Amino acid sequence: MAHQAELIAVGTELLLGSIANTDAQMLSQALAGLGINVYYHTVVGDNPQRLAQVMEQAKQRADLIITTGGLGPTCDDLTKQVVAGAFGRKLVFHEESAQRIRNYFAHKNRPMSDNNLQQAMLPEGCTVLDNDWGTAPGCAWEQDGITVVMLPGPPRECRAMLEHRVLPYLRDKGEGEILSRTLCLFGIGESAIEAQLRTEMESMTNPTLAPYAKEGSAELRITAKGGSRAECEALIAPVEQALRQRFGALIYGADVKDLTEVACKLLLEQGVTLATAESCTGGMIAQRITDLAGVSAVFKGGVVCYTNEVKRDLVGVSETLLTEYGAVSEPVCRGLAEGIRRKLGADLGLGVTGVAGPGSDDRGNPVGLIYVGLSDRAHTWVRELRLGPDRAQNRNFATLNGLDMVRRYLSGLPVE
């Protein structure tokens, strides 16, 4: 079984920044799921000398080498020649692959240019990985204790080849399982988590525990290795339980995408409807909620109320409140949450007003002062945030606070 993998991406477009190396991310996730450690990602251009050096080095430090890219019809044979050559193999013509390529074009009713048949040149003695999602076949072989896999670069093809060709190929070699569980937290920073857990984390070996920052929220990942899935689960369970006891309501989910998803799922499950009135977040809450398909069942809509007139005319905040306290105030936030709930006939209303920055408002309120309010038929809760100078960060954090209030409300937790 492979224990030390290196992923090598070949392509000048990566070095120019035209695309990100998402193939490496995808492959890394899959290998982690197989319990294979990935120690290096390397990106190199379409340059035979540099690729040859990278291959030599990978042979010294990895027992699984997966290359992506450099197999298509516009690439010359160099990538395959260099990779095969690093293991003393030549390229040979693979008639069956050539036939598949001819069929691919015939099926699409498109003429085939000759350079397409270069794709049927493959390292001698390799296992051919048929590509049903494009024209360039992949290949794999084992030699000197090293497993080599070559995959096409386009992410769609690479993903399909991984799932349907590579994982079955690698699983056959595997012993043992690896399992991860990620707890997601809001209201506590990655550094505060780490400060609390450092000693425990350092002494843990199986499972391991690691915190990650995640744009305004934080994650804690528990990873276990074992002989079976059940064994991994048994290792993870007590650690998860202890973390849940420690962090309680700060944990908004396990293995979930983000707060938006968690809040929306709760709305959908409980059939509770929501409406939003956003001043300084300017539609960000509505936009995130509507990122999710199917949310129209519970999201009534919202108002982006950048001016006092819109706050008054469309949301129904009283002129008195606006004049007396100013737009950035606890009472107006309350008025936004309550007003939009009534106006749109929703069960819950979410209101946000504040100074996102970088300039302060006409009443001299400080940058980063933001009020987020949630209203139901009986109560209205308001959080007062005092954030930093960064507009984007402030808008994001206010949005997360709004979603967190919805999440807490629907989970029966204290809202403020």
Add this chain to the structure above:
Amino acid sequence: MAHQAELIAVGTELLLGSIANTDAQMLSQALAGLGINVYYHTVVGDNPQRLAQVMEQAKQRADLIITTGGLGPTCDDLTKQVVAGAFGRKLVFHEESAQRIRNYFAHKNRPMSDNNLQQAMLPEGCTVLDNDWGTAPGCAWEQDGITVVMLPGPPRECRAMLEHRVLPYLRDKGEGEILSRTLCLFGIGESAIEAQLRTEMESMTNPTLAPYAKEGSAELRITAKGGSRAECEALIAPVEQALRQRFGALIYGADVKDLTEVACKLLLEQGVTLATAESCTGGMIAQRITDLAGVSAVFKGGVVCYTNEVKRDLVGVSETLLTEYGAVSEPVCRGLAEGIRRKLGADLGLGVTGVAGPGSDDRGNPVGLIYVGLSDRAHTWVRELRLGPDRAQNRNFATLNGLDMVRRYLSGLPVE
């Protein structure tokens, strides 16, 4: 001046596939703009031995090494120690950075855990790159003909540090000038541009010309090398002129951030006010517009109208239109644009309605059918889009179309 760069990302979360190495993409694009060749991207985990080996190797083959990640409060000092150690430097406490970190927490009214001050440990004799977007400062130094730059990993911080700290730092080292000009296009894809310009691009050496894809729009970058800025400008001008003749109104700007910025600048310059009524984009247009500080002078606000009731009650679309044509229709789009303009007393109204997907609507309209409308006092223009199955892509493209219509209207170009 640096000619051969290597980007080294430090972080186990990259090797686990939790995130993609988008920092490398961003840095690569920027370095390409400076005429610096990037030959390798390397990703390595939070492991001192492996990082040390990677550093040794980079010293052999690169004269510009940029590391990302490993500077935050939860990282121990190892990354900085290893990178500094590869150049025989120790870490020393940088009081000014420590004070900045303390201020950061004080301003946010949050307690600071002690591990945060680790971030103020920096290689002796380095140039400190202040981080105004997070807590971990970066640093840079030059030694043995090699320039080393260390940046924080979170993409938002890395991008800001690149723009405001690293590019000025690298520009100061340049001998001779390199100048780039990036034309931004909407309404034509990168591959169509490339097909039109391939022959010319291949024969050009100074300036060079390269197309990039950019989330729904495209860019064409002209890069010139010369003895002075004026010389570079003289090389770029005729190429830019020829491209402007060829692509005309498809070009929405040169060296601009995005369509949102261009549209908002035009609104601000001309003192024209805008209001939005968004169904399937769900607030995305409002959110992007309000990303920009100071836009409140021209953005009145908007309504996210996910239900027919909100379209009727808050935007003023007539019940008849909604019943007769259905929410996803040219007449309702028209009604949204006109209605919101009147309701909010704006000069321009922007309305969007469509089927973002993945499911079709209750009238069986196909996924990807979206109407985008712009209304002024005298006219209303509507674009009918027929897009693909991807919800996120559809919402983004509809948003860009809306902004493009505003841009064209204010530039005196045909709107539809």
